Amino acid sequence: MKKSERNIVIPVKDGRRRVVITGVQPEIDCGCFAIKRTVGEKVIVEADIFTDGHDALSCILLYRREEEAQWTEVPMKFLANDRWQGSFVVTAMGRYYYTLRAWIDRFQSWRRDLTKKVGAGQEVKVDLTVGAEIVENAGEKASGEDASRLKEWAQALRSPQELSKSIRLVLDEETAAMIARYPESQSATTYEKELVVVVERTRARFSSWYEIFPRSCAPMPGQHGTFRDCETRLPYVSAMGFDVLYLPPIHPIGRIHRKGKNNIPAGKEDEVGSPWAIGSEEGGHKAIHPQLGTLEDFRRLLTKAKEHGIEIAMDIAFQCAPDHPYTKEHPEWFRWRPDGTVQYAENPPKKYEDIIPFDFQTARWRELWEELRSVIFYWIDQGIRIFRVDNPHTKPFQFWEWLIHEIQKDHPEVIFLSEAFTRPKVMYHLAKSGFTQSYTYFAWRNTKWEITQYLMELNQTEVKEYFRPNLWPNTPDILTEYLQMGGRPAFMTRLTLAATLGASYGIYGPAFELCENHPREFGSEEYLDSEKYEIKHWDIQRTESLKDFIARINRIRRENPALQSDWNLSFHPIDNDQLICYSKQTEDLSDLILVVVNLDPHHVHAGWVELPLSALELDPRQPYQMHDLLSGARYLWTGSRNYVEVDPRIAPAHIFRLRRRIRTERDFDYFM
């Protein structure tokens, strides 16, 4: 244990180190965890930096890539109330470090005081000689032209007859900038921590996910789908505009205690079982379910997907069926009960007899961890770069922190999505432990107040630094009440929200686009005849399919950089609680998307939107054009309050792109 309070480091090493650096942001849990960025993004660092007395300060932000020994220095600017700010752009994947340094700037203090004294008409002869010393000090560090100019200036400061020249030089910004290159930073304070940025590829921030069960992709009902069948589905997925195709586990499925249709405990012999019950005599986490095809087929699918601009995401479920080879090869990785049986998964009184968890309390935890790491490496070798991790919250946080770090050390391009639907602090801690993206509570946020509060928490608080939300309106486990009851308009509403509120989102299809909404029973969020336990055959060409709508939404996402980032979201008032209004824009405001969604799938709603014109750089006296990218319609708006009306039977939302330039008579050549 370490005494944490600073008092105990007495005796003090350097009493002249007078500058304090504190309140650094971003800094997660005292620097225990990294912040996250994608390539090309900016890191804005702020800190409270101050000293005793009235001296002027110089503050710099330092950053470097892990591979680099040298720090790059960035001057920080003073904001207000002792707060300073600096920033840098991360340009490569991997880890960056950043820290801060500040010192008392004798030259700036002197220059500021002298300026005041000159302004007050005070005698400054001695002050000029004081300045001469400072300039000489700088001159000693300089060389070349700088050295001779500084020497010359020091001489001027010492010559009473050159008083006005000296004073002019003091006030000269260029001279000041030159002196700043030779700082007296012996007693500088360096912030005691080096903070970390994990930089990932763009898809970590902006991605559109589509989940299907490969075994349900066969052309004929009743057949077991294969990877080859998945290939034929790629054009369909690509046409909808998705760039990640996520497959539930593709490994051999256990036979012991295999679940039957609708999760019935004692499945019959011919049941297909749940793909999450991994492992049988046919192999475990590094094997492929024979009915899906061969490893060769799988690699071919990856290649074909790439041709369609699609990446395959693999499911990682670190758990075993009772007949997984591990249970025989490594019985020490499981918890055995006094009766000689192995402890299956349970959450009393619920039992999951087809699944047995690893016992992470095992004395052989290290071998277990290493084996699990080898699973990831195995699939990386096959070409996988995205892993969707099943129930990470039932494995130790330390394990994930270690695993993700181990993988990203060699493969910074690997993306991990955390599938944890659990308590908020646990979900956030998993994200801190390294997960690239995380599932969220979005599925259960339906009212305006709920959506606003939740998205503000995700995007406007410190959470944004480490938790990248991936918004899913449905999953094979989650058919929400809202979708069950709202019909097709509800599916459109939820898709629009997910795709425009979140830079990353996903759907479980074809259930979603076909608006499948029958629960197993009233009050349940499970699908009736769930694909988790049986093979389904979907008629993806049904006319009521949302595929074209989805394709349009995904095109809007691709074409508008404003929708490709999470932090730029702001909500705007609208005087109808069934309508929600928000905007996203690029930093330079060149792309601005305003979304109005009708949350009520049953009725037409109308209301007055209120926009902050000055923040959007709109002239309150000039009209501007709102182009609805969904319907194609264009509206002329003026001022901050404008009317909208949304009919869920046509489209549940407007997705406006702001078009700034509206012609008036003043634009005519011959005006004036």
Next chain:
Amino acid sequence: MKKSERNIVIPVKDGRRRVVITGVQPEIDCGCFAIKRTVGEKVIVEADIFTDGHDALSCILLYRREEEAQWTEVPMKFLANDRWQGSFVVTAMGRYYYTLRAWIDRFQSWRRDLTKKVGAGQEVKVDLTVGAEIVENAGEKASGEDASRLKEWAQALRSPQELSKSIRLVLDEETAAMIARYPESQSATTYEKELVVVVERTRARFSSWYEIFPRSCAPMPGQHGTFRDCETRLPYVSAMGFDVLYLPPIHPIGRIHRKGKNNIPAGKEDEVGSPWAIGSEEGGHKAIHPQLGTLEDFRRLLTKAKEHGIEIAMDIAFQCAPDHPYTKEHPEWFRWRPDGTVQYAENPPKKYEDIIPFDFQTARWRELWEELRSVIFYWIDQGIRIFRVDNPHTKPFQFWEWLIHEIQKDHPEVIFLSEAFTRPKVMYHLAKSGFTQSYTYFAWRNTKWEITQYLMELNQTEVKEYFRPNLWPNTPDILTEYLQMGGRPAFMTRLTLAATLGASYGIYGPAFELCENHPREFGSEEYLDSEKYEIKHWDIQRTESLKDFIARINRIRRENPALQSDWNLSFHPIDNDQLICYSKQTEDLSDLILVVVNLDPHHVHAGWVELPLSALELDPRQPYQMHDLLSGARYLWTGSRNYVEVDPRIAPAHIFRLRRRIRTERDFDYFM
């Protein structure tokens, strides 16, 4: 520099350490600084504690005095949302440490799951044998009666015929409590920091200060007052109810550049100068100004004061007059200018030629620090235990952190008051560095909104953990606009606010009680003919003096423990912006003080107070009595809304004490 992110401590030491402890409160700046308490106060510690999976946790708070090797363990209780809480009471001055420990509680997990299974009517035979192992493990650690009882219970769990007995035992709280004494905490997580509490005496929290210039205490006008004259003033100060008497510097005053009346730069020969221009041929910081008396006189004053229940607070101004002995003995502690003169204090274009600051950038900083520490020790030897530190923000933070720690190591009873009127973060950082109490912006907070916001910041945020406010309506440097314009009622209002909002407050007298309100010039906060530069003679018996009002207020403070602490302040709505309403109460609600102050010194104001009855444990259907401790009047109030009217010409406030017991006919012996 240290890499701060945890990832780099890979390889992981113990992968089975699955519990996370984070979000610990209180914890100042990642544990860099101590929190503060006074003897008898409670430390309530909260943290987010959680693990992966569904296991039950045991969490304990550990604390110890610095002198103790052994930790005391306190079980923590679960609040909600993964938040746990524990507390301990500090009973002695000095330093305490606290930290946290948590582990997976196998017994509790098993007991909870078994209870659910039994409830669901599931087969639990194997589970009972699992439990037997856990109980046996505990039994091995136990001895005596516990050991035999645990053995007996394990046997029962293994005997199928004793099923119902076993289950009854599982549910028995007493058995569970016994098992908890023998935890399996091998893979416990201990919080990585030991956090510090600095515990001071009660006066650090609750104190009433009175500042006078000893040289103005002479019985006859024109005479220079002495310590003996101060003695004769003690009964007066004591009658007003003050317990700290603070004297501006009592050292010899420099003659070079001595300031004249009203701070005129070139003082005449016979001027007395500013006591803050310390040091002359007659001595420096360890000497006494000859005109005040001898060291013997000073020590006698301390003794006499004690007899009146008053402690003398000494002014520590670490700066020198140009003729201070240090300037000759230690020229290396000052900054010399190229013309051979020493750098005097300035804040351009303002000059303070009678004061020269120490150069804390000196290479001999260590000797300087040690000498300054010896000054404090010298006065401690004379009996001083309270120091009011002048302008600490113009000396390095590290210096104060070191100095206060050095002093309190041997003398935890020594109190330091920080007189820093500067930017908020600098003031807060001084408090973090160790100052017991701090001056505040109170003098400039006059409206209801300003007062509410500021006091909430001080008492309801993390600031309360390290910053103890001392509220002063005036000082020799601060005669606020409000006091200048509001006449006698303004003085009463500000005194009432200071004394009831703050557990510690002070006034500069007799200027305050005599309602002295003439500024040097319009727009200035300096007093006209300020005592800082001349001897004054005050007629303390003037009829319009507030001394009796002050005595009454201080008696109310002494008699009501509710007013002796800062954190228990809450503001209540009142429908008139010139009236402010707030309450303070003891934890057990036995003492509840409700204050209503009229902030407008010119007009009568009335309004409806709104009280949170349930929080105050008041029955909404029963009347309660409000006893105005200022006027002696008693009012019967009912329900949450009640009417008040405050006439500033009579008294600017009500200070109600809630009297709960009101008799009704049901209290008669013969009722029913």
